Amino acid sequence: MVVGDFAHEREVVVIGGGPGGYHAAIRAAQLGKEVTIIENQKLGGVCLNESCVPSKLFANAAGKLDEARDMESFGIKGYEKVSFDINGLQERKNKVVHSLTQGVEALLKKNNIEKVQGTAFFISDTELGVENQDAFEKYKFEQVIIATGASFSAPENIPDNDDRILFGSSLYAMDETPEHLALYGSDYITLEAAAIFASFGSEITIILDQEKDSFSFDKTINKELLRLLKKRKIKVYKKTKMTDVTALKDGVHVTLISSNGELTIEASHLFVSSDKSANTSGLRLESCGVEVSANGFIPITNTTQTNKSHVYAVGDTTTSGSLAVEAIKQGKVAGEQAAGENSEWDPGLCPVVAHTVKPIAVVGLTEEEALQEGYNIRVSQFPLASNGYAALSNEKEGIVKVVSEKDTDVILGYHAIGCGSIEMISSAVQVLEMGGRIEDVIYPYYPHPSINEAWLEAAEGLLGKAVHG
Template identity: 45%
Template sequence: MVVGEISQQRNLIIIGGGPGGYSAAIRGAQLGLSVTLIEQAEMGGVCLNKGCIPSKIFTHAAAKKADTAHLNELGIEFDDNTFNYRKLLDYKDKAINGLRAGVESLCKNNKIELIRGKATFLGTDKIGVENGHQFDIFKFDQAIIATGSTPILPPTINEKGKRILLSHEIFELEKKPEHLVVLGQDYIALEVASSFAALGAKVSILLEDKSSFAFDESIHKEMLRLFKRSKLNVYKEAQLLSSNETESEISITFKNDKNVEETIQGSHLFIAGLRKPNVDSLGIGRIGLAQTNEGFIHVDAYMRTSIPSIFAIGDVTEGPLLAIKAIKQGKAAVEAIAGHKPEVDITFMPVVAHTIPPAVSVGLTEQNALDFGLKVRVSQYPLGGNGYASITAKKDGFIKVISDPATEIISGIHMMGEGAIEMSGSFVQLLEMAAKEEDVKFPLYAHPGLGEGLLEAVEGLIGQAIHAPPAKKKDLSII
C-alpha cells in the first residue's frame, strides 16, 4: 500500500454516492460549495443498482403482464402470452446502466470531484481513502456520511445458503424461481410477492405480526383479498422458526396464526428482513461519534452529528430506511453547511408499495387516530365506481379519507389502486397544508379521471359522493 505523505485539503467531503449522497453533492455544488464525493462501488448506491430501481423494473414488468387480458379485450391481441425472464434481466441491466451514467454525468457537469475507494475517519477532520494499493489522506472542513445500510438475516437463521435471498439479491436471480417463499410485510416483501406471482412464479407469503403492517388496515384487507385472488398462498401472523436448505429446495418451518407449527417447501426463500447501517468500517468509534445501540448515528434537526464538522443522512440515521428520506436529509445537510436553516419533517412521508395495484398511506391511519383518542370521520370510495377505472379495467382498490369532524381538517389519505403512486404527492401536499374537506371539494377535476376518486371520497364524508351507493345514516356517524 502506498500512503500519501501529505494530506490534501477539501471543503466538503461526502462519503457514499447513493440517492442521498449524490443529491447532497449536487445541491452543495448549486450552493457554491466545493464538493468531493467518495464512493467505493457503483454510483447510485444499492438503491439504483440492486434495490429500488431493479424492484420497480420488476413491478413494472409484472403490471404490464397483468394487463395482457385487458389488452386482448381492446383488440390488441397476443398470439403467445409467454414471458422471457432473460429479456427482463437484460432490460434491467440496460436501465440501470443508463440511470447510473446519468448520475455520473450530473456530478461531472456540476464539477463534483469523484474519488473511488473505501473511506475511513482518521480524526474529526481527516479521512483516509484506500483504493487498491493507494492510500490518500484528506483534511476536510465538513463531511457527510451517506453510506446506507445492508440487509441482515433474522436471528432464527444461522447460516445463509444460495437459496436464501436478501433484498439486494432477489433481482439478480438468473432464472425465475419455481416456488418463491416471501417472509415479511414491508413494501419490499409485498412488491416481491406481487410481482413474481404476476410473472408466473408460484409464491407463498408469510405475513408477520399485523401490528407492524405500515399501511392502513383497509389496505391490509384489500391486499389479502387480491393476493388470494392471484392464487398466492398467504400465511398470516407467521413466526419464522428455522430453515433447512438442500441442493434442490429449502424447507421453512414457522408458527401460524393458530400457534401451530407448519413446514413448507420452496425453491427459494426471500427475506425482506432487518437492516444494519454501513458504519462499521468508517472508524467513527475511534473519533467518538454518538450512535444508538443498533449502530445508527444520532443527528440533530440539521443532520449534524455529535461532532459539529460531521453530518449524517439516510439509512445510517434513525427512522425509516427509505431513499426519499435520504434525499431530503442530504439536501438539508448541505443547506445547513451553506448557512441556511432547512427543515426536515417526515411526519407526512408517504408509505408506498408498487404492488398490483399499488398502495399508498399518508398521514394517520384510522387505527392511529383511534389509538390517540381522536374522533374521526371516515369515507372509503371504491374505484369500481370511477368511470376511468372502468374504462381501463383498473377497478380494484379504493381511496380512503380520514378527517377531524370538528375542524374538517384531513388527517389521513390511503389508496390502493391504479394511480396511487402518482397521486401520493398530492395527498402529502394536502396534509402538509392542513387542508380542509372544502379544499378538496372546491377545485375542478378532469373527467373522466382517477383523480375524481379523491373528490368522491371526500364528498362521501358527508354523504355527497355521486358515484357511490347512498350511505346508511350510521355510516356517516363520527367514530
C-alpha cells in the same frame, strides 16, 4: 501501500454516492462549496444498482404482462401466447442501471464535484483517510456528510450461503423464475416481490410472523389487499413462526408453527425480509467523536447534524429514515446546511408506496392511529368500481380512503389501493403539509374522466356529497 505525505484540503466531503450522498454533494456545490464525494463501489448506491430501480423495473414488467393478458377484453387479438423471459428482463435492467449511473456521474461533473474511489475512515474530527487498493490519501475537511447507507443482515439460524435462500435485493439478480417462491415478511419489499413473481408465473406463499395477522396499512387497505392476494391465488399464513429452514438440492424446506400447530412448506426459493445494519463499522467514528446507537446507526437532528455540528449524516445510516425519498430530502438539507443555508427536514408526512398486486400509497394517520391520538374523526372511502375511468380501463379493483378531523375538517390521512394510487399521493401529501381541509380538496376542478376523481369523491364523502359513492 503508497501513503500520501500531505492532506488534500476540501470544504465539504461526502462519504457515499447513493441517493442521499449525491444529492447532498450537488446541493452544496450548487451553493458554491468545493465538494469531494468518496465512493467505494458504484455511484447511485444500493437503491439505484440493486434495490429501488431494479425492483420497480421488475414491477413495471409484471404490470405490462398483466396488461397483455387483458388485451383481449379491449378487442386486441394475438396476446394469448404472451410469455416471459427473465434473462431478457435482466438485460434491460443492466442497461437501465448503467444509464442512470452514468447520469449521476455526469451530474457530478456538471457541478464540478470531485469523485474519489476508495474506502473512507476518520483519522480525527477534521481528517479522513481514503484507501483504494495500494494507495492511501488524506483529506482535511471543514464539513463532512456521512451517507454510507446500510446492509441487509441475515436473521439468526437461517442459512445465508445458499442461492435458493434470498435476502434484501438478491431477488432481482436471479436468472430463473422460481417455481414456488415463499416469502417471510410483511413489509412493502415482501409485498412487491410477491406480486411481481406471481405475475411472472411463480406460485407464491407469504408467511407473516407470529405478531402479524395482516400488513402495516390502514385496516380498510389491509382488508382489500388480502382479498386481492387471495384472488391472485397467493397464499398468506398469518401469525406464524418460522422455526427451521433447510436448504435442499432443488429447494427449501420451511417448518412453521402457528395456532393451528406445525406445518411444513416445500418451496423452490425462500425470501426472508431481514433487518438492516448501518454501514458505519469501518468508518472509525470514535476518531471524530460521533455518537452512534447500539446497532451502529447515527442519531441526527432536524438539520441532519450529528452530535458534532460540522458532521452530518443522511439516509439509511441514520436512526431517522430507511426510504430513498427520506435520504434524498435529508441529503439536500445536509448540502444546504453545509453551505450555510437555514434548512430542515421533517420525518412526518413521508408517503409510503408499494407496487404490489394493485399499487398502494398512503400518507398521514390511519383511522386507528387517529382514534388512538384522540381525534374526533370522519372517515370516507370510495371504491374504484364506482369511478368511470377505472371502469373503462378495466381497473375497478381498489379503494380510496380519507380520514379527517370532524371538528375542523382538517385532512389527517390518505390511504389508497388501486390504479393511480401512487400518482395521486403527491396531491395528498401537499394537502396534509399545508394543513388542508375538506374544502381545499373538493373545490378545485378534476379532469373527467380520470382516476383523480376517486380522490375527489372520497373527500366529498366526508360531507355526504359524493355522487357516485
